[in-house]
Amino acid sequence: xxxxxxxxxxxxxxxxxxxxxxxxxxxxxxxxxxxxxxxxxxxxxxxxxxxxxxxxxxxxxxxxxxxxxxxxxxxxxxxxxxxxxxxxxxxxxxxxxxxxxxxxxxxxxxxxxxxxxxxxxxxxxxxxxxxxxxxxxxxxxxxxxxxxxxxxxxxxxxxxxxxxxxxxxxxxxxxxxxxxxxxxxxxxxxxxxxxxxxxxxxxxxxxxxxxxxxxxxxxxxxxxxxxxxxxxxxxxxxxxxxxxxxxxxxxxxxxxxxxxxxxxxxxxxxxxxxxxxxxxxxxxxxxxxxxxxxxxxxxxxxxxxxxxxxxxxxxxxxxxxxxxxxxxxxxxxxxxxxxxxxxxxxxxxxxxxxxxxxxxxxxxxxxxxxxxxxxxxxxxxxxxxxxxxxxxxxxxxxxxxxxxxxxxxxxxxxxxxxxxxxxxxxxxxxxxxxxxxxxxxxxxxxxxxxxxxxxxxxxxxxxxxxxxxxxxxxxxxxxxxxxxxxxxxxxxxxxxxxxxxxxxxxxxxxxxxxxxxxxxxxxxxxxxxxx
Numbered sequence: 001x002x003x004x005x006x007x008x009x010x011x012x013x014x015x016x017x018x019x020x021x022x023x024x025x026x027x028x029x030x031x032x033x034x035x036x037x038x039x040x041x042x043x044x045x046x047x048x049x050x051x052x053x054x055x056x057x058x059x060x061x062x063x064x065x066x067x068x069x070x071x072x073x074x075x076x077x078x079x080x081x082x083x084x085x086x087x088x089x090x091x092x093x094x095x096x097x098x099x100x101x102x103x104x105x106x107x108x109x110x111x112x113x114x115x116x117x118x119x120x121x122x123x124x125x126x127x128x129x130x131x132x133x134x135x136x137x138x139x140x141x142x143x144x145x146x147x148x149x150x151x152x153x154x155x156x157x158x159x160x161x162x163x164x165x166x167x168x169x170x171x172x173x174x175x176x177x178x179x180x181x182x183x184x185x186x187x188x189x190x191x192x193x194x195x196x197x198x199x200x201x202x203x204x205x206x207x208x209x210x211x212x213x214x215x216x217x218x219x220x221x222x223x224x225x226x227x228x229x230x231x232x233x234x235x236x237x238x239x240x241x242x243x244x245x246x247x248x249x250x251x252x253x254x255x256x257x258x259x260x261x262x263x264x265x266x267x268x269x270x271x272x273x274x275x276x277x278x279x280x281x282x283x284x285x286x287x288x289x290x291x292x293x294x295x296x297x298x299x300x301x302x303x304x305x306x307x308x309x310x311x312x313x314x315x316x317x318x319x320x321x322x323x324x325x326x327x328x329x330x331x332x333x334x335x336x337x338x339x340x341x342x343x344x345x346x347x348x349x350x351x352x353x354x355x356x357x358x359x360x361x362x363x364x365x366x367x368x369x370x371x372x373x374x375x376x377x378x379x380x381x382x383x384x385x386x387x388x389x390x391x392x393x394x395x396x397x398x399x400x401x402x403x404x405x406x407x408x409x410x411x412x413x414x415x416x417x418x419x420x421x422x423x424x425x426x427x428x429x430x431x432x433x434x435x436x437x438x439x440x441x442x443x444x445x446x447x448x449x450x451x452x453x454x455x456x457x458x459x460x461x462x463x464x465x466x467x468x469x470x471x472x473x474x475x476x477x478x479x480x481x482x483x484x485x486x487x488x489x490x491x492x493x494x495x496x497x498x499x500x501x502x503x504x505x506x507x508x509x510x511x512x513x514x515x516x517x518x519x520x521x522x523x524x525x526x527x528x529x530x531x
Contacts, residue, residue: 042091048498049373049466049487050320052152053311053363054480055087056115057356058108058171058328059338059349061381062460067346067413068353070396075354079393086361087376090462092469096477097458098380101130105456108338109182111379111477112174116147116324118481126170126202127178137194140180148481149175150210151491152322158314160214162306163326164352165288165339167217168202171326171379176212177205186222188242203243207253213278214313214323216306218285220264223249230286231264232299239286253281266301274312282306288328291340291348292355293439303327307359311366320371320488325363327356341382342451344420344442346413347397349384351439373465373487377480381455383416397437404428411436413443418452420445 021027057064065085073083100110103123110123117127124134127147132139153159161172170182179202184190187201200208203222206215220230224241225248233239243249254260260279263269269282284300292302301309307325314321328338337356340349360376367374388400390412399409408430420442422429428444435441445452461480463471467487471480485491489499 044469045369045466046469046498047466048489049371051157051315051322051367051372052148052320052484052488053323053325053367053372053374054115054484055356055360055363055374055376056171056324056326057337057353057376057378058165058326059341059380059382059454060327060353060356060378060459061384061455061457063385064337064341064349064353064378064382065460067384067386067396068350068357071350072354072357074396080396081392085357086364087357087462090374090376090464090468092463092471094461094463094471095458095474096377096461096480097474098477099456105454106380107170107182107454108379109170109174112171113145114476114478115377115379115480116149116174117145118148118478118485119145120476120478121145124182125180126173126182127176128180132180135181135191137180137197137199140178140199144178147175147210148485148490149212149322149324151485152488153211155490155494156317156319157488157490158213158317158319158321159210160310160314160321160323161212161217161326162214162303162310162323163217163289163328164303165217165326165328166219166222166285167215167283168206168219168222169217169288169326169328171328172217172324173202173206175324176210177202178209179205185219186242186244188226188244189222203249204247207249207256213321214280214310216269216280216282216284216301216310218283218287218289220283221286223283233286250281250283253279265299266297266305267299269301269305269309272309274309274316277313280309280313282309288339291439292351293348303355304359304362308362308366311363315367322488322490325356325359327352327359338382341384341415342418344415344418344445344452345440346384346443347437347439347441349382350396369465371466373463373467373484375461375463375468375471375480375484377461378459381457381459383418383453383455385414385416386412387414388412395437397441399431399433399436411443415443415445415452416455417447417449418442418445419448419450420452421448 069083069085070080073080098106098111100106100123101120107123109126110121113121119129121128121130122134125132127145129143129145132143149159163172168185184201186203190201221242225243225246226241228241230239250262254262257279259277261272261277263282310323314323337349337352391401400412404410406427411431461471470483486493
Protein backbone atom coordinates (compact mmCIF):
# COMPACT_ATOMS: atom_id res chain seq x y z
CA UNK A 1 0.00 0.00 0.00
CA UNK A 2 0.91 3.65 -0.23
CA UNK A 3 2.74 5.07 2.80
CA UNK A 4 0.52 7.34 4.85
CA UNK A 5 3.32 9.81 5.33
CA UNK A 6 3.70 10.46 1.60
CA UNK A 7 5.31 13.79 0.85
CA UNK A 8 3.65 16.54 -1.12
CA UNK A 9 4.84 16.78 -4.72
CA UNK A 10 7.62 19.18 -5.59
CA UNK A 11 6.99 22.31 -7.57
CA UNK A 12 7.08 21.47 -11.30
CA UNK A 13 10.56 21.95 -12.77
CA UNK A 14 11.36 25.30 -14.34
CA UNK A 15 11.41 23.89 -17.85
CA UNK A 16 7.66 23.24 -17.57
CA UNK A 17 6.85 26.70 -16.25
CA UNK A 18 5.02 29.08 -18.60
CA UNK A 19 7.30 30.79 -21.13
CA UNK A 20 7.96 34.46 -20.52
CA UNK A 21 5.93 35.35 -23.61
CA UNK A 22 2.76 34.26 -21.80
CA UNK A 23 3.33 36.96 -19.21
CA UNK A 24 2.80 39.76 -21.74
CA UNK A 25 -0.66 40.95 -22.88
CA UNK A 26 0.53 40.87 -26.50
CA UNK A 27 0.84 37.09 -26.39
CA UNK A 28 -2.82 36.66 -25.51
CA UNK A 29 -4.10 39.52 -27.65
CA UNK A 30 -2.34 38.27 -30.77
CA UNK A 31 -3.54 34.74 -30.23
CA UNK A 32 -7.10 35.97 -29.85
CA UNK A 33 -6.85 38.08 -33.01
CA UNK A 34 -5.76 35.06 -35.03
CA UNK A 35 -8.65 33.04 -33.67
CA UNK A 36 -11.04 35.88 -34.41
CA UNK A 37 -9.84 36.12 -38.01
CA UNK A 38 -10.30 32.39 -38.38
CA UNK A 39 -13.81 32.59 -36.95
CA UNK A 40 -14.76 35.47 -39.26
CA UNK A 41 -13.56 33.49 -42.28
CA UNK A 42 -15.56 30.41 -41.33
CA UNK A 43 -18.33 29.65 -43.82
CA UNK A 44 -20.86 26.81 -43.76
CA UNK A 45 -20.02 24.02 -46.20
CA UNK A 46 -23.50 23.46 -47.53
CA UNK A 47 -22.62 20.79 -50.10
CA UNK A 48 -23.48 17.17 -49.37
CA UNK A 49 -20.98 14.70 -47.96
CA UNK A 50 -19.86 11.64 -49.89
CA UNK A 51 -18.27 9.98 -46.85
CA UNK A 52 -19.03 10.03 -43.14
CA UNK A 53 -16.70 8.99 -40.33
CA UNK A 54 -18.14 8.88 -36.83
CA UNK A 55 -15.55 8.62 -34.06
CA UNK A 56 -17.06 7.69 -30.72
CA UNK A 57 -15.00 7.79 -27.56
CA UNK A 58 -16.92 5.50 -25.23
CA UNK A 59 -17.08 7.36 -21.92
CA UNK A 60 -15.08 10.31 -23.31
CA UNK A 61 -16.75 13.11 -21.37
CA UNK A 62 -15.46 16.66 -21.31
CA UNK A 63 -13.28 16.07 -18.26
CA UNK A 64 -11.70 13.09 -20.02
CA UNK A 65 -11.05 15.14 -23.16
CA UNK A 66 -9.46 17.94 -21.14
CA UNK A 67 -7.23 15.55 -19.20
CA UNK A 68 -6.31 13.69 -22.41
CA UNK A 69 -5.27 16.99 -23.99
CA UNK A 70 -2.89 17.65 -21.09
CA UNK A 71 -1.59 14.07 -21.19
CA UNK A 72 -0.95 14.37 -24.94
CA UNK A 73 1.07 17.53 -24.39
CA UNK A 74 3.04 15.97 -21.55
CA UNK A 75 3.81 12.87 -23.61
CA UNK A 76 5.37 15.31 -26.13
CA UNK A 77 7.48 16.91 -23.41
CA UNK A 78 5.40 20.03 -22.79
CA UNK A 79 3.52 21.27 -19.77
CA UNK A 80 0.37 19.97 -21.48
CA UNK A 81 -2.33 22.52 -20.77
CA UNK A 82 -1.80 24.45 -24.01
CA UNK A 83 -1.76 21.28 -26.13
CA UNK A 84 -4.42 20.82 -28.81
CA UNK A 85 -6.12 17.55 -29.72
CA UNK A 86 -6.69 16.89 -33.42
CA UNK A 87 -10.42 16.70 -32.77
CA UNK A 88 -10.30 20.14 -31.15
CA UNK A 89 -9.33 21.72 -34.47
CA UNK A 90 -12.79 20.92 -35.87
CA UNK A 91 -14.68 24.18 -36.47
CA UNK A 92 -18.18 23.16 -35.40
CA UNK A 93 -19.38 21.94 -32.03
CA UNK A 94 -22.56 20.98 -30.22
CA UNK A 95 -23.51 19.46 -26.90
CA UNK A 96 -25.60 16.28 -26.79
CA UNK A 97 -28.02 15.32 -24.01
CA UNK A 98 -27.39 11.66 -23.25
CA UNK A 99 -30.35 10.49 -21.15
CA UNK A 100 -32.35 7.52 -22.40
CA UNK A 101 -36.12 7.09 -22.22
CA UNK A 102 -35.85 5.31 -18.89
CA UNK A 103 -32.57 6.55 -17.37
CA UNK A 104 -31.21 9.91 -16.33
CA UNK A 105 -27.69 8.45 -16.50
CA UNK A 106 -27.42 6.26 -19.60
CA UNK A 107 -25.62 3.15 -20.80
CA UNK A 108 -23.82 2.51 -24.09
CA UNK A 109 -26.66 0.54 -25.70
CA UNK A 110 -29.37 3.15 -25.31
CA UNK A 111 -27.01 5.93 -26.37
CA UNK A 112 -25.68 3.91 -29.31
CA UNK A 113 -29.22 3.44 -30.58
CA UNK A 114 -29.73 7.21 -30.31
CA UNK A 115 -26.67 8.47 -32.20
CA UNK A 116 -26.68 5.63 -34.77
CA UNK A 117 -30.40 4.96 -35.30
CA UNK A 118 -31.82 8.40 -34.59
CA UNK A 119 -34.26 7.50 -31.80
CA UNK A 120 -33.91 7.47 -28.05
CA UNK A 121 -34.77 4.17 -26.44
CA UNK A 122 -34.45 2.22 -23.20
CA UNK A 123 -31.15 1.36 -21.57
CA UNK A 124 -29.53 -1.99 -22.39
CA UNK A 125 -31.50 -2.45 -25.64
CA UNK A 126 -29.98 -2.24 -29.13
CA UNK A 127 -31.56 -1.06 -32.37
CA UNK A 128 -35.07 -1.04 -30.92
CA UNK A 129 -37.52 1.74 -30.17
CA UNK A 130 -38.65 2.57 -26.65
CA UNK A 131 -41.63 0.28 -27.13
CA UNK A 132 -39.31 -2.69 -26.58
CA UNK A 133 -38.64 -3.97 -23.06
CA UNK A 134 -35.18 -4.94 -21.85
CA UNK A 135 -34.73 -8.71 -21.73
CA UNK A 136 -38.11 -9.48 -23.32
CA UNK A 137 -37.47 -11.12 -26.67
CA UNK A 138 -41.03 -10.87 -27.93
CA UNK A 139 -40.98 -7.07 -27.69
CA UNK A 140 -38.26 -7.01 -30.36
CA UNK A 141 -40.50 -7.78 -33.30
CA UNK A 142 -42.06 -4.75 -34.93
CA UNK A 143 -39.96 -2.35 -32.86
CA UNK A 144 -36.72 -2.56 -34.88
CA UNK A 145 -35.05 0.67 -35.99
CA UNK A 146 -32.34 0.75 -38.66
CA UNK A 147 -29.01 2.46 -38.13
CA UNK A 148 -27.41 5.01 -40.42
CA UNK A 149 -24.75 2.39 -41.19
CA UNK A 150 -27.44 -0.01 -42.43
CA UNK A 151 -29.15 2.70 -44.47
CA UNK A 152 -25.84 3.90 -45.92
CA UNK A 153 -25.14 0.35 -47.14
CA UNK A 154 -28.57 0.13 -48.75
CA UNK A 155 -27.79 3.44 -50.46
CA UNK A 156 -24.75 1.85 -52.12
CA UNK A 157 -22.02 3.10 -49.81
CA UNK A 158 -19.37 0.86 -48.28
CA UNK A 159 -19.61 0.63 -44.50
CA UNK A 160 -17.29 -0.37 -41.69
CA UNK A 161 -16.88 -0.78 -37.95
CA UNK A 162 -13.64 -0.37 -36.01
CA UNK A 163 -13.59 -0.86 -32.24
CA UNK A 164 -11.15 -1.64 -29.45
CA UNK A 165 -13.85 -3.70 -27.74
CA UNK A 166 -15.56 -6.85 -28.95
CA UNK A 167 -17.39 -6.10 -32.21
CA UNK A 168 -20.57 -7.41 -30.57
CA UNK A 169 -20.37 -4.77 -27.84
CA UNK A 170 -23.21 -2.31 -27.28
CA UNK A 171 -21.73 0.62 -29.23
CA UNK A 172 -20.89 -1.15 -32.51
CA UNK A 173 -23.83 -3.49 -31.95
CA UNK A 174 -26.26 -0.60 -32.32
CA UNK A 175 -25.02 -0.23 -35.91
CA UNK A 176 -26.42 -3.59 -37.03
CA UNK A 177 -28.29 -5.47 -34.28
CA UNK A 178 -31.84 -5.45 -32.93
CA UNK A 179 -31.63 -6.98 -29.48
CA UNK A 180 -33.71 -6.72 -26.33
CA UNK A 181 -30.48 -7.23 -24.39
CA UNK A 182 -27.02 -5.84 -25.08
CA UNK A 183 -25.60 -8.92 -23.32
CA UNK A 184 -26.86 -11.49 -25.82
CA UNK A 185 -23.42 -11.72 -27.47
CA UNK A 186 -23.78 -15.38 -28.55
CA UNK A 187 -26.59 -17.89 -28.30
CA UNK A 188 -24.89 -19.27 -25.16
CA UNK A 189 -25.57 -15.91 -23.49
CA UNK A 190 -29.31 -15.98 -24.17
CA UNK A 191 -32.11 -17.36 -22.00
CA UNK A 192 -34.03 -20.34 -23.36
CA UNK A 193 -37.27 -18.43 -23.81
CA UNK A 194 -35.54 -15.82 -25.98
CA UNK A 195 -34.14 -18.54 -28.23
CA UNK A 196 -37.49 -20.29 -28.30
CA UNK A 197 -39.27 -17.08 -29.27
CA UNK A 198 -36.99 -16.59 -32.26
CA UNK A 199 -34.50 -13.94 -31.14
CA UNK A 200 -30.99 -14.11 -32.54
CA UNK A 201 -27.78 -13.32 -30.71
CA UNK A 202 -25.74 -10.23 -31.60
CA UNK A 203 -22.87 -12.15 -33.22
CA UNK A 204 -25.34 -13.92 -35.52
CA UNK A 205 -26.86 -10.57 -36.45
CA UNK A 206 -23.40 -9.14 -37.17
CA UNK A 207 -23.05 -11.66 -39.99
CA UNK A 208 -26.64 -11.76 -41.25
CA UNK A 209 -28.34 -8.36 -40.79
CA UNK A 210 -26.20 -5.91 -42.76
CA UNK A 211 -23.60 -6.38 -45.47
CA UNK A 212 -20.72 -4.75 -43.55
CA UNK A 213 -17.55 -4.36 -45.61
CA UNK A 214 -15.03 -3.92 -42.80
CA UNK A 215 -15.32 -5.34 -39.27
CA UNK A 216 -12.28 -4.83 -37.02
CA UNK A 217 -12.09 -5.36 -33.26
CA UNK A 218 -12.28 -8.21 -30.76
CA UNK A 219 -14.88 -10.91 -30.08
CA UNK A 220 -13.72 -14.23 -31.54
CA UNK A 221 -15.30 -16.40 -28.83
CA UNK A 222 -18.85 -15.54 -29.90
CA UNK A 223 -18.27 -16.54 -33.52
CA UNK A 224 -17.29 -20.21 -33.29
CA UNK A 225 -18.75 -23.43 -31.83
CA UNK A 226 -18.06 -24.53 -28.27
CA UNK A 227 -14.63 -26.04 -27.68
CA UNK A 228 -13.21 -24.48 -30.86
CA UNK A 229 -9.62 -23.57 -29.88
CA UNK A 230 -8.70 -19.93 -30.18
CA UNK A 231 -6.01 -19.38 -32.86
CA UNK A 232 -3.96 -17.11 -30.59
CA UNK A 233 -4.43 -18.95 -27.28
CA UNK A 234 -5.04 -22.60 -28.32
CA UNK A 235 -3.92 -24.01 -24.97
CA UNK A 236 -6.32 -21.81 -22.95
CA UNK A 237 -9.74 -23.47 -22.95
CA UNK A 238 -11.26 -20.34 -21.40
CA UNK A 239 -10.73 -18.63 -24.77
CA UNK A 240 -12.49 -21.34 -26.79
CA UNK A 241 -15.57 -20.63 -28.87
CA UNK A 242 -18.86 -20.47 -26.98
CA UNK A 243 -21.60 -21.09 -29.55
CA UNK A 244 -24.09 -23.85 -28.73
CA UNK A 245 -25.71 -23.91 -32.18
CA UNK A 246 -22.58 -25.27 -33.84
CA UNK A 247 -22.34 -22.36 -36.26
CA UNK A 248 -18.99 -21.06 -37.43
CA UNK A 249 -20.05 -17.49 -38.17
CA UNK A 250 -16.62 -16.53 -39.52
CA UNK A 251 -16.82 -19.30 -42.11
CA UNK A 252 -20.41 -18.34 -42.93
CA UNK A 253 -19.40 -14.72 -43.45
CA UNK A 254 -16.46 -15.65 -45.69
CA UNK A 255 -18.49 -18.02 -47.84
CA UNK A 256 -21.24 -15.44 -48.41
CA UNK A 257 -18.86 -12.73 -49.70
CA UNK A 258 -16.69 -12.32 -52.73
CA UNK A 259 -13.14 -11.05 -52.21
CA UNK A 260 -13.47 -11.42 -48.43
CA UNK A 261 -10.65 -11.95 -45.96
CA UNK A 262 -10.51 -12.91 -42.29
CA UNK A 263 -7.49 -12.14 -40.10
CA UNK A 264 -6.84 -12.48 -36.37
CA UNK A 265 -3.51 -10.73 -35.77
CA UNK A 266 -1.54 -7.68 -36.85
CA UNK A 267 0.56 -9.70 -39.27
CA UNK A 268 -2.56 -10.85 -41.07
CA UNK A 269 -3.98 -7.31 -41.13
CA UNK A 270 -0.76 -5.85 -42.51
CA UNK A 271 -0.72 -8.48 -45.27
CA UNK A 272 -4.16 -7.50 -46.58
CA UNK A 273 -3.87 -5.62 -49.85
CA UNK A 274 -6.65 -3.06 -49.96
CA UNK A 275 -7.17 -3.37 -53.72
CA UNK A 276 -7.74 -7.13 -53.52
CA UNK A 277 -10.54 -7.21 -50.94
CA UNK A 278 -14.07 -5.84 -50.76
CA UNK A 279 -14.75 -7.28 -47.30
CA UNK A 280 -12.42 -7.66 -44.32
CA UNK A 281 -13.12 -9.13 -40.89
CA UNK A 282 -10.37 -8.86 -38.30
CA UNK A 283 -10.99 -10.22 -34.79
CA UNK A 284 -7.84 -9.69 -32.76
CA UNK A 285 -8.80 -10.97 -29.29
CA UNK A 286 -11.25 -13.55 -27.89
CA UNK A 287 -13.22 -10.71 -26.25
CA UNK A 288 -12.18 -7.06 -25.87
CA UNK A 289 -8.86 -5.90 -27.26
CA UNK A 290 -6.11 -4.98 -24.83
CA UNK A 291 -5.51 -1.48 -23.53
CA UNK A 292 -3.02 0.51 -25.59
CA UNK A 293 -0.60 0.55 -22.63
CA UNK A 294 -0.82 -3.27 -22.46
CA UNK A 295 -0.93 -3.95 -26.21
CA UNK A 296 1.61 -6.25 -27.84
CA UNK A 297 2.55 -4.03 -30.76
CA UNK A 298 3.83 -6.97 -32.82
CA UNK A 299 0.66 -9.07 -32.61
CA UNK A 300 -2.21 -6.61 -32.05
CA UNK A 301 -3.00 -3.61 -34.26
CA UNK A 302 -3.70 -0.20 -32.74
CA UNK A 303 -6.90 1.75 -33.30
CA UNK A 304 -4.89 4.02 -35.62
CA UNK A 305 -3.77 1.07 -37.75
CA UNK A 306 -7.26 -0.44 -37.87
CA UNK A 307 -8.79 2.92 -38.83
CA UNK A 308 -6.27 3.40 -41.64
CA UNK A 309 -6.87 -0.07 -43.08
CA UNK A 310 -10.63 0.44 -42.95
CA UNK A 311 -10.49 3.78 -44.75
CA UNK A 312 -8.16 2.45 -47.46
CA UNK A 313 -10.63 -0.35 -48.23
CA UNK A 314 -13.84 1.66 -47.91
CA UNK A 315 -12.75 4.69 -49.93
CA UNK A 316 -12.51 2.61 -53.10
CA UNK A 317 -16.30 2.85 -53.45
CA UNK A 318 -17.20 5.77 -55.77
CA UNK A 319 -20.49 6.12 -53.89
CA UNK A 320 -18.60 6.86 -50.68
CA UNK A 321 -18.57 5.19 -47.28
CA UNK A 322 -19.74 5.31 -43.67
CA UNK A 323 -17.24 4.31 -40.98
CA UNK A 324 -17.89 3.98 -37.25
CA UNK A 325 -14.78 4.04 -35.03
CA UNK A 326 -15.05 3.41 -31.29
CA UNK A 327 -12.49 3.49 -28.54
CA UNK A 328 -13.77 2.59 -25.15
CA UNK A 329 -12.12 4.61 -22.41
CA UNK A 330 -13.26 2.52 -19.47
CA UNK A 331 -12.48 -1.07 -18.53
CA UNK A 332 -15.56 -3.26 -18.49
CA UNK A 333 -18.34 -1.56 -20.26
CA UNK A 334 -17.63 -0.27 -23.63
CA UNK A 335 -14.60 0.95 -25.51
CA UNK A 336 -11.33 0.90 -23.71
CA UNK A 337 -11.66 4.54 -22.60
CA UNK A 338 -14.88 3.50 -20.91
CA UNK A 339 -13.33 0.35 -19.52
CA UNK A 340 -10.41 2.24 -18.04
CA UNK A 341 -12.72 4.53 -16.12
CA UNK A 342 -14.97 1.70 -14.92
CA UNK A 343 -11.97 0.09 -13.25
CA UNK A 344 -10.82 3.43 -11.85
CA UNK A 345 -7.57 3.36 -13.84
CA UNK A 346 -7.34 6.84 -15.29
CA UNK A 347 -4.02 6.37 -17.08
CA UNK A 348 -5.40 3.50 -19.12
CA UNK A 349 -8.49 5.55 -20.00
CA UNK A 350 -6.59 8.68 -20.96
CA UNK A 351 -4.13 6.78 -23.15
CA UNK A 352 -7.11 5.34 -25.03
CA UNK A 353 -8.45 8.87 -25.54
CA UNK A 354 -5.08 9.99 -26.88
CA UNK A 355 -5.06 7.03 -29.28
CA UNK A 356 -8.56 7.84 -30.51
CA UNK A 357 -7.35 11.36 -31.24
CA UNK A 358 -4.41 9.94 -33.18
CA UNK A 359 -6.90 7.93 -35.22
CA UNK A 360 -8.85 11.14 -35.88
CA UNK A 361 -5.66 12.80 -37.09
CA UNK A 362 -4.76 9.86 -39.35
CA UNK A 363 -8.25 9.77 -40.84
CA UNK A 364 -7.87 13.45 -41.66
CA UNK A 365 -4.70 12.67 -43.61
CA UNK A 366 -6.40 9.88 -45.56
CA UNK A 367 -9.56 11.80 -46.48
CA UNK A 368 -10.55 15.30 -47.56
CA UNK A 369 -12.83 17.62 -45.61
CA UNK A 370 -14.23 18.72 -48.96
CA UNK A 371 -16.26 15.50 -49.29
CA UNK A 372 -15.94 13.79 -45.89
CA UNK A 373 -17.99 14.75 -42.84
CA UNK A 374 -16.08 13.72 -39.72
CA UNK A 375 -17.87 13.74 -36.37
CA UNK A 376 -16.28 13.04 -32.99
CA UNK A 377 -18.40 12.52 -29.89
CA UNK A 378 -18.95 10.36 -26.81
CA UNK A 379 -21.88 8.21 -25.80
CA UNK A 380 -21.74 9.35 -22.18
CA UNK A 381 -19.34 10.67 -19.57
CA UNK A 382 -17.94 9.32 -16.28
CA UNK A 383 -17.71 10.49 -12.67
CA UNK A 384 -14.08 11.42 -13.40
CA UNK A 385 -12.57 14.78 -12.53
CA UNK A 386 -9.26 16.51 -11.92
CA UNK A 387 -8.66 19.44 -9.61
CA UNK A 388 -6.87 20.31 -6.38
CA UNK A 389 -5.27 23.60 -7.46
CA UNK A 390 -2.43 21.83 -9.23
CA UNK A 391 0.34 24.01 -10.63
CA UNK A 392 0.99 24.54 -14.32
CA UNK A 393 2.94 21.63 -15.78
CA UNK A 394 2.06 19.19 -13.00
CA UNK A 395 1.71 15.65 -14.32
CA UNK A 396 -1.95 14.99 -15.02
CA UNK A 397 -1.50 11.91 -12.80
CA UNK A 398 0.30 13.86 -10.10
CA UNK A 399 -0.58 15.06 -6.61
CA UNK A 400 -2.34 18.20 -5.48
CA UNK A 401 0.16 20.73 -4.05
CA UNK A 402 -1.42 20.78 -0.59
CA UNK A 403 -2.56 17.96 1.64
CA UNK A 404 -6.19 17.30 2.41
CA UNK A 405 -7.91 17.97 5.73
CA UNK A 406 -6.80 14.52 6.91
CA UNK A 407 -3.17 15.64 6.45
CA UNK A 408 -2.68 13.17 3.60
CA UNK A 409 -1.70 13.74 -0.02
CA UNK A 410 -4.21 13.14 -2.79
CA UNK A 411 -4.11 12.93 -6.58
CA UNK A 412 -5.54 15.64 -8.80
CA UNK A 413 -7.60 12.96 -10.58
CA UNK A 414 -10.43 11.52 -8.50
CA UNK A 415 -13.59 9.51 -9.10
CA UNK A 416 -17.00 10.12 -7.58
CA UNK A 417 -17.44 6.38 -7.07
CA UNK A 418 -15.80 3.10 -7.97
CA UNK A 419 -13.20 0.54 -6.88
CA UNK A 420 -10.70 3.22 -5.84
CA UNK A 421 -12.52 3.76 -2.54
CA UNK A 422 -10.27 2.65 0.29
CA UNK A 423 -10.20 2.93 4.06
CA UNK A 424 -7.11 1.66 5.92
CA UNK A 425 -6.48 1.93 9.63
CA UNK A 426 -9.59 4.03 9.99
CA UNK A 427 -8.68 6.55 7.32
CA UNK A 428 -7.97 7.25 3.70
CA UNK A 429 -4.54 6.07 2.53
CA UNK A 430 -2.25 8.82 1.32
CA UNK A 431 -1.49 9.00 -2.39
CA UNK A 432 2.18 8.96 -3.32
CA UNK A 433 4.56 9.18 -6.21
CA UNK A 434 5.70 7.32 -8.22
CA UNK A 435 2.85 4.89 -7.46
CA UNK A 436 0.20 7.30 -8.76
CA UNK A 437 1.93 7.41 -12.16
CA UNK A 438 1.61 3.66 -12.73
CA UNK A 439 -0.64 2.62 -15.62
CA UNK A 440 -2.75 0.40 -13.34
CA UNK A 441 -2.95 2.80 -10.39
CA UNK A 442 -6.50 3.26 -9.19
CA UNK A 443 -7.32 6.84 -8.27
CA UNK A 444 -9.36 7.25 -5.11
CA UNK A 445 -13.14 7.31 -5.19
CA UNK A 446 -15.64 8.82 -2.77
CA UNK A 447 -18.12 5.94 -2.78
CA UNK A 448 -17.23 2.22 -2.86
CA UNK A 449 -18.52 0.37 -5.92
CA UNK A 450 -17.25 -2.70 -7.74
CA UNK A 451 -17.11 -0.66 -10.96
CA UNK A 452 -17.23 3.09 -11.42
CA UNK A 453 -20.38 4.45 -13.05
CA UNK A 454 -21.22 6.63 -15.99
CA UNK A 455 -22.29 10.22 -15.40
CA UNK A 456 -25.23 12.08 -16.86
CA UNK A 457 -23.88 15.40 -18.12
CA UNK A 458 -23.94 16.40 -21.77
CA UNK A 459 -21.15 15.30 -24.11
CA UNK A 460 -19.36 17.26 -26.82
CA UNK A 461 -19.98 16.73 -30.55
CA UNK A 462 -17.20 18.04 -32.84
CA UNK A 463 -17.58 18.17 -36.63
CA UNK A 464 -15.77 19.19 -39.78
CA UNK A 465 -16.58 18.85 -43.47
CA UNK A 466 -19.78 19.15 -45.50
CA UNK A 467 -22.82 20.15 -43.40
CA UNK A 468 -20.71 20.20 -40.23
CA UNK A 469 -22.51 23.43 -39.26
CA UNK A 470 -25.62 21.36 -38.54
CA UNK A 471 -23.84 20.41 -35.31
CA UNK A 472 -24.52 23.45 -33.16
CA UNK A 473 -26.18 24.37 -29.89
CA UNK A 474 -27.49 21.90 -27.33
CA UNK A 475 -29.14 18.93 -29.01
CA UNK A 476 -30.74 15.65 -28.07
CA UNK A 477 -28.28 12.85 -28.77
CA UNK A 478 -30.45 11.20 -31.42
CA UNK A 479 -30.10 14.37 -33.56
CA UNK A 480 -26.57 13.22 -34.44
CA UNK A 481 -27.87 10.39 -36.62
CA UNK A 482 -30.29 12.70 -38.40
CA UNK A 483 -27.71 15.41 -39.11
CA UNK A 484 -25.30 12.81 -40.53
CA UNK A 485 -28.00 11.23 -42.69
CA UNK A 486 -29.08 14.63 -44.00
CA UNK A 487 -25.48 15.57 -44.78
CA UNK A 488 -24.95 12.47 -46.94
CA UNK A 489 -28.40 12.17 -48.55
CA UNK A 490 -29.13 8.97 -46.65
CA UNK A 491 -32.70 7.93 -45.89
CA UNK A 492 -34.94 9.49 -44.72
CA UNK A 493 -33.27 12.52 -46.32
CA UNK A 494 -32.29 11.00 -49.69
CA UNK A 495 -34.63 13.31 -51.60
CA UNK A 496 -33.54 16.50 -49.85
CA UNK A 497 -32.21 19.61 -51.60
CA UNK A 498 -28.81 19.06 -53.15
CA UNK A 499 -29.20 15.30 -53.32
CA UNK A 500 -29.88 15.24 -57.05
CA UNK A 501 -31.32 11.93 -58.09
CA UNK A 502 -30.11 10.09 -55.01
CA UNK A 503 -32.13 6.94 -54.96
CA UNK A 504 -34.18 6.04 -51.96
CA UNK A 505 -32.15 3.64 -49.88
CA UNK A 506 -34.78 1.69 -48.03
CA UNK A 507 -38.50 1.40 -47.60
CA UNK A 508 -38.20 -0.59 -44.41
CA UNK A 509 -38.33 0.47 -40.81
CA UNK A 510 -36.78 3.83 -40.08
CA UNK A 511 -35.79 5.36 -36.82
CA UNK A 512 -38.85 7.47 -36.22
CA UNK A 513 -42.40 7.97 -37.52
CA UNK A 514 -42.55 9.18 -41.12
CA UNK A 515 -44.52 12.38 -40.38
CA UNK A 516 -41.85 13.46 -37.91
CA UNK A 517 -39.08 12.68 -40.39
CA UNK A 518 -40.82 14.72 -43.08
CA UNK A 519 -41.21 17.59 -40.66
CA UNK A 520 -37.53 17.37 -39.66
CA UNK A 521 -36.46 17.29 -43.30
CA UNK A 522 -38.49 20.40 -44.05
CA UNK A 523 -37.11 22.17 -40.97
CA UNK A 524 -33.51 21.37 -41.86
CA UNK A 525 -34.06 22.32 -45.48
CA UNK A 526 -35.61 25.62 -44.45
CA UNK A 527 -32.67 26.26 -42.15
CA UNK A 528 -30.14 25.59 -44.92
CA UNK A 529 -32.02 27.70 -47.48
CA UNK A 530 -32.65 30.48 -44.99
CA UNK A 531 -29.08 30.48 -43.72
